[in-house]
Amino acid sequence: MKIIFLDIDGIIKNPTNHSEWFSDSIMLIIDLCVRTNSRIVIASNWKLLKGTEFFNSMLNGMVIGATPDIHAPAAEHCKELEVLDYLKQHEVDDWIAIDDRAYEYPRTAHKLVLVEGGRFTNEDFNECLKRLL
Numbered sequence: 001m002k003i004i005f006l007d008i009d010g011i012i013k014n015p016t017n018h019s020e021w022f023s024d025s026i027m028l029i030i031d032l033c034v035r036t037n038s039r040i041v042i043a044s045n046w047k048l049l050k051g052t053e054f055f056n057s058m059l060n061g062m063v064i065g066a067t068p069d070i071h072a073p074a075a076e077h078c079k080e081l082e083v084l085d086y087l088k089q090h091e092v093d094d095w096i097a098i099d100d101r102a103y104e105y106p107r108t109a110h111k112l113v114l115v116e117g118g119r120f121t122n123e124d125f126n127e128c129l130k131r132l133l
């Protein structure tokens, strides 16, 4: 199975407004899953607040879980640790990460699609498509 490790804030949600979700970005992520036969694993602190059902209700059932919560010293902590741990525990054929912070993926930058426009756009979609097809 192909996995998309998905950040939330700055990707499908306004980071400074907790009720503003970007429906266009959400539709693009769903379409990406359908077109590439991929599934989503939540890689965001939102995983601590909301469960898989919450995200599945907006992402059309494409979410299969979240990365484990690893406690590491702040200076060493990054999402990559949790993604690598998830990959150790699950059979994954290929993967990408979608995030707006490059420092979360210091050793696996080649797997990161960096979203720089404040939300997931068509351009980001095309880059993800290229990586996952």
Ligand SMILES: [Mg+2]
Pocket: 007, 008, 009, 010, 011, 099, 100, 101
């Ligand atoms: Mg973010």
